[in-house]
Amino acid sequence: MWNFIYKNLVLLLKELMRGYAWITLLPTWQAGVVLLLLTFIKPWIGAIGLLGATCAWLAGHIAGADANERPVCVFNGILCSLFVANTWMFGTSVIALAVLTSIFSGWLTVAYGHLTWKQLELPILSLPFSLVAMLTVATGNSFSTLTFNPYIAPPSLFGNQIDQFFSAFGMLYFMPTPFIGLLIVLVILINSRYFIILALLGYYASWLWLKSLGAAPEHLANTAWDCNAILASILVGGLFAKPSWRTAALAVLAAIIASWLALALGRILDVIHLFPFSAPFVFAAWIVLYAAVRNTHMTGSFNIPAPNFPEHTYERAKLGLARIGHPTSVAFGLPFADTWTVSQGFSGKYTHRGPWRYALDFIIMKDGKSFAHNGTKVEDFYCYNQPVLAPVYGQVWRVVNEIPDNKPGTVNVAANWGNHILIRIHDGRFALVAHLKPWSIIPLAGAWIKPGDLIGYCGNSGRSPQPHIHMHLQISEELGAPTAPFHLTSVLLTQDSKPEHYELAVVPKESATLLQAVAGEVRPIYLLAGRGLRYAVAVNEQIHPDWSIHCAVDNLGRLTLNSNSDAHCIAESTWAVFSCYERSGNPDPFFDIWLLACAYTPASFQIKFWQDQAIPARLLPSNIARGLAKIIWPWMTFITSEYQRYWDAEMQGWRQKVQHRQPLSGINLQIEALILPQVGCTYISAEINNLRYTMQATSSFQQADLGVPAWEMAINISDKPRQATRALHEK
Structure with missing residues (x-):
């Protein structure tokens, strides 16, 4: 029982602190603790503010608000109670009015919050406070027991x-x-350097705008234009947005609109002796966000359902770009099995122009040529009659199969796409694979296919002077419809004179050679709920005999990795790659080392070299590196990583070596890991400065669940030549 009371009390306190932090748009309860203490500079005002916060929380709870809504109720209640406490002199009437306004604002937050989210898909923000504060001012003169606090400059x-x-x-x-x-x-x-940058931009842009128009100082005195401008800038450009020049420009625009609305509403409401409070900020933010999120060019720039610090949003966006490509781009597999060459890329010099610029053409090259003999017959071309594979999941929408092949050097402009297959994908757009051999297309219209399925054979039909595969994504089913961005996933790429290396998401250039990485079983850990690995770990000679990592499922249904010290991250394991992201929870250097060794592991056994530039520097076991990542943002926020992997015949596993380097600072971390088939990562060694971390797996285990018994199995590793590993076992 006491444990239940303690947990609920902690939950209440965290939600109250989140309410205090939300006033400054900080999405963290820890900042709320300091901000709460600041209100107690005048103890009785701070006490009334805390009372109002609690009343608003209870009002939200009674109204059925969830864990995300209650802190918004709290921050509206805090604003109402602090306004009352600072406006009128302390007394029982002030306490009663603070309680009433806080409860009413809490209920108003739930009621109007559901409406604004349902109708506009926008948060209610502090509009309930503004409405309640206006009502309170309107009625304040009617209460004889209330006395205004004198203003002191x-x-x-x-x-x-x-x-x-x-x-x-x-x-x-x-x-x-x-x-x-x-x-x-x-x-x-x-908490956020970028918030302050946005605040300065919004404040001074609004100040210059008002000054350039000659706004009268006496008209601005009672409008709080500066508060509204700062909040609008932080909210639009930081809390809900990915940092960029576009979102920063929108933040400045929102600040200017908020200052203008503050002046306009201030003049209108002054006639009836009212004040706009934070309404200008709310209206300005709503208008800009509503317009921006419906602009297709801003796709991926805003995430209103999941507000966060802009630094974290930027980290998530860069990681997403590296792992799954641009938000507007669709992932395609290669339409072939062997090594082919890109003969024409995006915005190519021949036909991939204008509305049709997002397209790729592929041929097979040998010794600098695409054909044998003299190339007068289609059969002379290396790619002719080679299998063509489906690049996407979807439904076959249309098949054209009867167009004859052209003689090399000639084209058929009457049937531009030749023999082709049109595939409708998940979002209603269409993938086109064209110029196939006559009567070679296998699936019929209406069939469902998946990447890698055989769909036909390469030909030379349509507008095709030599046999090749043409592939693009188009916005509708009409032939010749404008194309849309796509990228290739999980390929071995040779490009720009660089040796063959792995790319998870890439748009290749002309002359690049490509090979699809086959599905593999290189897995650092098997992502099954409750499955885990136990390690003996050490830093230099300091040994910790029991450290573990296990898989769980979070409230959103995502698979997570969790250490026994309550460090977390989200994890995914597909046919192409094992990947981790969104590190959170408690500090745990061993968890970070594990992620630095394994968080980006291609599954295919073919892959020997790959690079990455999307791992956050805050994972490095170096206070200097982490401090620089925060201060010199975003230039030192991420590290450059180079991976090398080979098969160790003696250990019957994969040796994976990584070198992480933070730009500018030159801080390096070298890691080596051993990954065993069907087991996972059994050994990690990492060195940075004078520190050496070692992690030796001792067992794999399964946690008990309903219908799933618990078990644990020892891992016996004979690889003990390394000094630190030997020390672990001798201990």
Whole structure:
């Protein structure tokens, strides 16, 4: 029972702290602790604020708010109670009014929050507070027991313009003093440097805009234009967006709109002695976000359902680009099994132009030529009559099979695509594979196919001067429809004079040679719920005999890896690659070392070399590297990684060597891992500076679940020549 009470009390406190942090748009409860303490500079005001936060949480809970909605109820309740406590002198009437407004704002948050999300797919933000505050001001003069607090001008700290910037942050908690604002800025700066950049951009852009139009200072005095501009800039360009020049420009635009709305609404509401509060920020953010997320050019730039620090969003976006390609691009497999050459790439110099620029042509080259003999017959060409494979999952939509092959050097413009197969994919667009041999296409219209299925044989039909495979993605089923971006997945690539290496997602250039990496079983760990590996680990001579990692399923149905010290990451294992991302949870250097060794492991046994530039530097076991990654963002946020793998016949496993290097700082980490078939990663050795980490697997295990018995099996490894590993076993 006490454990149940403790867990729920911790949950309540975290949600209250998240509410305090949300006022400054910080999505972390830890920042809320400091911000709560700042409100207690005047203890009775801080106490009323905390009372209002608790009442709003209870109101949200009663109204059925979930774990994501309750902190929004809390932050609206905090704003209402702090506003009441700072506006009127302390007394029982103020406490009663703070409780009433907090409860009402909590219920309003749930009711209107569902409407705005359902109708606009936008969050309610602090609009409930603005409405409740206006109602409170309208009724305040009717209560004889309420006495207004006298206004006391805050002392200067740096100077007029700088003080106004800091005071705007203090005003978020109704403490408009430069000193309090400076402390709040420091809290934000610790959590996100980019938030402060956006705040400066939004503030000064709005200030210059208002100044250039000659806005009267007396008209701006009671509008809080600066607070609204700062919040709009941070929200649009940071909390919901991937950092980029486009989203930064939209953040500035939102700030200018918010300052204009603050002036306009301030003038209108002044007639009835009201104040716009944070409504200008909410309306400006809504307008800009609503327009931006519906712009196809901004696809992938915003993630409103999952707000986060921009630094984390940038990390996730770069990792996604490296692992699955651009958000608007579709993954294709190769339409062949052997090594082929790209004869014309995207925006090629012949036919891949304008609306049809996203297309690839493939041929087979030997000794610099695509044909044998004199090349006068289609049979002379190396790729002619070679198998053609399906590049995507989908349904065969159309088949043309009867177009005769051309003689080499001639084309059939009347039947431009020749014999082709059109495949409808998951999103309603269509993959086209064209110029096939007559009567060679095997699937019929309506059939369902998957990547790697045999669909026909290479020919020379249609607008094709020599046998080749043409492949593209088009937006509709009409032949000649505009093409759309796609990329190739899991290939061995030779390009730009570089040796053959592995690429998980790539758009090849002309003259690049490609080979599909076959499915393999190189797995650092087998992703089954409850399955895990136990290790004996050491740093230099300091040994920890029991460290483990296991797989679980999170609330969203994603597979996660978890260490016994409560470190986490999301993991995926496909036919092509084992990959981990979104490291979270407690600090655990061994978990980070494991990820640095195995978090990007191609599954195919063919792969010997590959590179990566998307692993975050915060995983490095170096305080200097992690500090530089935070301060010099984004230039030192990621590390450059070079991988090499070979089969160890003696150990009957794969040796995987990695060198990670942080740009500019030159900090290097060298790792070697041993991956055994059907077992996983059984040994890791890592060196950085004067530290040597070793991890030796001792057993694999299965955690018990309903209908699944627990078991544990010892792993016996004879590979003990290394000094640290020998020390582990001798110990």
